[in-house]
Amino acid sequence: MSKKDLELLNIEVGTFKRVNDKLTLKIDQSQFRYDSLAELNEVKTQEPNFLHLQNIVEQDSQVVLTYGLSKEAKSLKHLPTEKKAIRTAIAKQIMTQDVLRDGKYHISLNPANIWYYPMTNVWYAYRANELMPFDDKFNSLSKYKALVLYCLTGTPYERLLSEPKEALAQNQDELLQQIVNANDTEELKLAIKGIDDYVSYREWQDVDNKEQKSKKKLWITAGSIAIVAIVGMGLIHKNDQKKYVALENQHQEQITKLKYSTAVKTALDDKEWKEAGKAMDKAGYSKNKKAMTYLNLNKYQEALNTDPSLLLKIVKKAYKNDDTKDILEWQTPSSASSKTSDQLKLEKAIINYDVDTLTGQLSFEQNGDVLLRMGKAFNDHDDTQDASTAQTKLVAINKDKGDYLKALMTLNSANKSVDDNQKKLDDANKIDDKDSGKGDKVKEAKSNLENAKKDQSTAQKKVDQLQKKVGD
Incomplete structure (x- = not known):
């Protein structure tokens, strides 16, 4: 058998x-948790987007899967x-499929599995x-980011899982930045769609320039020729002709958008934000x-001006970037609702710790993220009573x-206990060394401090664990 x-x-x-x-995959049987091999039959069901798993057998202390x-x-x-063009098209298709969405199976996004x-x-x-x-070390967004960036740049998937910014090492392209900065899979889908549109347009443009053909896309030109030929031969009716012409016009509109x-x-590369806005329109x-295009580039005010309804999402991004x-300095545009303007005032009150505003709003606030920010502000300023009130409300909204x-x-x-001890x-x-009780008092104080530090360590681990869970 040749290497090929x-x-x-x-x-x-x-x-x-x-x-x-x-295609065969051998896995040590010890890694499985079934009582009967038949319990794995559900993954043999043929489904779109998956290779057909033809057989599962036990063989020499291994489970062998054949596709x-x-x-x-x-x-x-x-x-x-x-x-x-192929790389971006495949990346776009991966995000369109979004096979991790329903969570029915654990699916490896390692390029070797695709x-x-x-x-x-x-x-x-x-x-x-x-x-x-299965490997469950990373969440879906991290896996998708790593996979899409691998498709676009060739940077090893394993490295991108831990640090997606590695994809920018050789290329600080703003489009790649949008992938890296995406906050969820929907943003990622929008970003890769834009990149695919851009790359497709440029590659077709290169073909047009090289072959000195019409500035229209080849597939539009070919479609137009086909339409003329069919009409000339009398093979379609007038209604069909209208449909074809409408289709050609639609394609032309798409090319205009790509342009x-x-x-x-x-404009974005040149940081000409107003010009970018006009071009986006x-x-x-x-x-x-x-707005999301601006937000992915951390242009908060521009994003807010474009779509004030995204205020809470914009605030969340600013907190994530330590840009609180x-x-x-933010201002709501004239198009913003009074509710949005009041919300921005509250966000500023949280940062400035305007306690009167915070306590006045505490009874009415129903948004989990906002309540968490309010509760953290109370906690940071040792207001345990209001922090507890916020926590009680919050746990009922988002446990x-x-x-x-x-x-x-x-x-x-x-x-505080550590500081006190x-x-x-x-x-x-x-205490004066002549005091006969000094030794016992020092010993007791050391023991109390040691216990306080243990409690502190336990509390910190709990915070770290839950912080990852809530994505704070």
Whole structure:
């Protein structure tokens, strides 16, 4: 067997072996938790976007999974060698499929587990139920970011999982920044769609320039020729002709949008925010997409001016970037509702710790993120009563965030206890050595301080654990 006929691909749970149209994966049986092999049959069900798992057998203390695979299919490990248009199209298809969305199975997004055929065919191999081994170290957004950035840049997927900014090491492209800065999968989908549009437009433009053809896309030109030919032959009716003409016009509109998408990128690269806004309008950006484009670049005021209804999302991004002081400079546009204006005043009150405003609003606030910020402000200023009130409300709205605020309050108390016991130890050490009770007092103070530090460590671990859970 030649090397060309054999391909080995490593994923988190084992190594795939591809021979022609067969793909096998062997995993140690000890990694499974089933009582009967039949409990794995559900993953053999044929579903769109997945390779057909033809067989599962036990063999020499291993479980062997055999998949059917088209000879034309390529491992995603080879994608970095493809042209940009193919890479962006595949990345866009991956986000369109969004196979992690329903959470029915644990699906590896390791490129070695994914197969493709240009331009929009993507299949996944290994998917696990709860009885099968799977890697769950990273959340869906981190996996998607790493995979999309791998498709676009070729940077190793494993490194991108921990640090997506590695994709920017060789290229500080603003479009890649949008991928890195995406806050959720929907933002990621919007970002990769924009990149795919831009790359497709540029590559077609290059083809047009090289071949000195019409500035229209080749597929539009070809479509137009086909329409003329069909009409000339009398093979379509007038109504059909109208449909074809309408389709051509629609395609022309898409090209116009792509043209202005290029202008958007140029303006953003040059940090010409007003020009970028005009170009986005001409490119047909929705208000939401336009605002999110600004937000992905941390242009908070521009995002707020574009869509004031996104205020809380913009605030959350500012907190994530440690740009909370910027909020104090924000102004709501004239188009903003009074509710949005009041909300911005409250956000500023949280940062400035305007206790009268905070306590006055506490009874009425129903948003979990805002309540958490209010509770943290009370806690940071040792207002345990109002912090407890905020926590009680919050736990009823969002238990995880309520538990997180409670953990922060416990940590604050533990920190105070450490400080208090440290002071007592310092005082004990200052006692005159002639005092016969000094030794016992120092010993007791040291013991109390040690216990306080243990409580502090436990409280800190709890905070860290819940912080990851709520994404604070």
